[in-house]
Amino acid sequence: MLFSGSGLLQELLVDTVTGVPESVAPIDAVAAALDAAGTLLQQRREFSRQRQAVIVANPELQERELLKLAALANTTGEALRNRGIPDPTASLAAHSAVTVFQIAFTHWVTAKKPPDFAACVAEAASALRALK
């Protein structure tokens, strides 16, 4: 997956969402989680590119990847609910975070001269906000 073990990404997101102060809005909690993931990813772009190329060439791995992203949305939603955020807000924030992550990651890993991962996340998040 996006990391050598997707468990690491999942743990990072859940730990970050769980660790931010309660006063932080749900959307900012997941944004902090994406920042944390980005810092880690930024150190591994070449690895991420190679891994992505393998996945894109293999439908079965693509399916596994999609299921991991769905699991990521579920555990992030669970972490938000554990912070007292009710549904549907918790689920929507978690799914939106994973959508932004997925689109930012694809851009970052496929662009010839990609900006930093954090900039890819900021661009996707801003485009999402502009939809409303």
Add this chain to the structure above:
Amino acid sequence: MLFSGSGLLQELLVDTVTGVPESVAPIDAVAAALDAAGTLLQQRREFSRQRQAVIVANPELQERELLKLAALANTTGEALRNRGIPDPTASLAAHSAVTVFQIAFTHWVTAKKPPDFAACVAEAASALRALK
């Protein structure tokens, strides 16, 4: 899936997104698609409930369901790109529509006294907008 054949839902979403006038904003195009899906779903709540109960009890069917939802996001994104909407907007609008659909559907199918499907969609869409 949500319909007896998930192909029907996919076709409905793509046809609606493709058919709305070009002046319609991407987010409104996918909203129109959700409305169209809702009209069809509303006629089949009991069937949807029974089907959902089977899926929830079976991890393999759950995986298939998640993969179908991911495919739905991809084809809806493709339909938006075919209308001239560039990425990341097309992908973000498509993924957000599927997120809203998924959360609205879960609420609609599990609530004891659910409102109309359209009201579930409106509630989820409004909660999504409130995140920003």
